[in-house]
Amino acid sequence: MAGTQRQSSVKDFEFLRSESVVLDLDEIEDEDDDFYVEVxxxxxxxxxxxxxxxxxxxxxxxxxxxxxxxxPPRPPSLAESSISEGSSIQTNPKTISNSISGLSIMSKAKGYFGGKKKKPVNAPHKTRTEEDGLxxxxxxxxxxxxxxxxxxxxxxxxxxxxxxxxxxxxxxxxxxxxxxxxxxxxxxxxxxxxxxxxxxxxxxxxxxxxxxxxxxxxxxxxxxxxxxxxxxxxxxxxxxxxxxLPKFTAKGWTPESPGYVWWFDSLNGELRHGTDIAKWFKENEKTEGLCVAKKIHHFAHRYARKKESTKDKLTYHGAIMIEWSHGKYCSILELAYHNGVAGWGGRCNWHEDSLSTDPGPNLLQHLPSCMIAPYKTYRAELRCNDIPAKNLDEFLQYVKRHEVGKGGKGDKRFLDFHLVESEDATFIYKSKADIATIICNYIRHNNEYHEESRNCQTFAADTFRMLTGKHTKPYHAVCQLLYAYHPEWFLYEPNDG
Structure with missing residues (x-):
């Protein structure tokens, strides 16, 4: 289950400047600049x-x-915190763990992939790592x-x-x-x-x-x-x-449902996280019928800012949009900062009410309390949002409204939107429950975040290729240089205890 639901207001997040949809990074003071009193x-x-x-x-x-x-990195802008992170160069890709072992989606395949487990980044000192808890x-x-x-x-x-x-x-x-x-x-x-x-x-x-x-x-x-x-x-x-935090937090928000992925059904106001998502969709199939992916769209865009830096002009967010067989809604799948939405007042660019402040966005009201914590820029989560758009045309209309600032006063969210490619979903396991299972496997294998080699664009490329069979690469050339496709992260459940 998603955990205890709570009423939460964006006013609880006192570091937010709710008067603007976009916060320039230069406007936000670094929370750690004057952290220590000089003694x-x-x-x-x-x-x-x-x-x-x-x-x-x-x-x-x-x-x-x-x-x-x-x-430490500065806090992300409002739009960036919603879906965040494109491409830039900072971290050595060798920190990414490539060791895979575990269970098949359908049957056990333990030990199929080998290799040493790498030490997590940002360990505070010699005796502690985030394998023992965040x-x-x-x-x-x-x-x-x-x-x-x-x-x-x-x-x-x-x-x-x-x-x-x-x-x-x-x-x-x-x-x-x-x-x-x-x-x-x-x-x-x-x-x-x-x-x-x-x-x-x-x-x-x-x-x-x-x-x-x-x-x-x-x-x-x-x-x-x-x-x-x-x-x-x-x-x-x-x-x-x-x-x-407790040891289970190395794997998920709760011990019962590992996997740093959440799925929000904005039409019915329901949210689940981790392995519970697939169980939720399986239950829905009993009453609503089988829902399978029909068309997969790979897209990228920049974030609208008051003033773009040189890095901003090179930073693109990549994501996947899925059209379903029932034609009732579409879904956006993306990788971004860990707790980037929950720790930033529930702001998400894919929902019209992202700027709501009283009490706050609808998404914020459905986040379980265990998920509301400060964001981490070196860890990742997967975010999945069901949106009202029924097809690609309706989705592009939504993007256009918020690309030219007509989604509301000052509500300009996207720049330079590109529909990179579209293909039919040809992956044999393409029900909503199947897709929830494979992306949960994906983030459980590796929940690190690196700007140049493990980010939103690499996830979008991996997912598009898995679901369509078409060879593709991340949108931006910088990410393409270090890109490596990881189908095993989708197909095998990790043996993470």
Whole structure:
């Protein structure tokens, strides 16, 4: 099942600027730019192998990121967060795991594909990886902390920040010691998806007088301070805590339904995620009859922005549109940032009400609480939306309205839309339940996100080729350079426990 439904308002997401459908990246302050309070520190014995993110140099090298920058990516624009991510060059494609083993869709085929399992990117330090559960970071501030960016005029902390924030007394006093671990039950900073998180470490940026540089000091870690309760170090106003969610989050939003994919039936207001999607469609077949893919369309576009940068002009989002045999609606399938919609107020470019603020988009009202958490730019999810358009012509009319800004005041979403190719669906397993199964397999095999080699365009190309049998490539030449087709990710269920 989709989990407990909740009424949620876009107002809960206080970092949003709801007056505009497009937020230029340059207009959004980086949530981590001034994360640490500078503290005078005479001791040179800080953790020299750890950068300001809390990553060891070993983990940083394992990530395969050739960039010299140590700052996190900026939050996406509104349109970008809805379906997000095209092509650019940053990450070494060798970080992508190619090891495949598991079960066939119809029968077991364990061990058919071999290979070593690669270490996940962005591991916080040497002993923790996201194979043990997704990792998040939060800012813990002193009780008298005041900051215009993170606080209301009355001094209360703002809710649902992209980098969660909490006061020291509220956070540390609520920790429970269970099984040798310090657990925060949550929710944290109003994010319902941040529950039952384990505290891994407490770090802070300190100023070293001798060298007049800044380094990271690890004040507490679960490795070296077992049994000792973490807290805000004396003399500090702000620290960062590294937190790890339960182990099942490495595979999906809930343990019962693995797979970071969700499917929203906007016509009937229903949403499912993970392996439950195929079960849902199988049940629907009993009353509604068999629904099979008829035509597959591969398309790409840029995002409408107030001012396009050079990178924006080269960045295209790729996706798939499916026409079904019943002719009642179509579906959009796309790959994008993990929690990019749920963590950004339910904004999605494929629904007319994307700008609704009271209480918020219809999609937001149907997201289960476990999915409402901060987005991750190095992890991926698959998003599937049933839309009212019954065929390609109606879909293109919708795109045209939002390409010229006639979808509503300032509601311009798309630029330079291209229908790349269209073909009949010839894949033998093309029912809605079958397609839900194979794309769930796909994301379970690899839920990483890389701008140049594992992104929306590579998923669109893979899916188009699987469903039509036609050899194709990602839309943009940059993505084509490193593209490798992965049919095995669709056809075999991973042995992920």
């Amino acid at each position: 005078e520190h005479d001791d040179e014995s800080v953790d020299s192998d750890i950068d300001v993110f809390g990553q060891s140099t070993e983990a940083h090298a394992a990530s395969g990121d050739g960039s010299a920058s140590i700052m 990792i998040v970071h939060a800012q813990i501030v002193s009780d008298d902390f005041k900051d215009a960016k993170n606080c209301h005029s009355n001094g209360e902390l703002k809710n649902r920040r992209p980098m969660p924030i909490a006061r020291a007394s509220d956070f540390f006093n609520s920790l429970e010691y269970m099984g040798g671990k310090w657990i925060h039950r949550g929710p944290l900073n109003g994010w319902p998806g941040l529950r039952d998180v384990e505290v891994v470490s407490v770090t802070g940026k300190v100023k070293v007088k001798v060298s007049r540089t800044f380094k990271l000091k690890r004040y507490w870690s679960e490795d070296t301070h077992k049994g000792t309760k973490p807290g805000l170090p004396a003399g500090t106003k702000s620290v960062r805590v590294t937190l790890q």
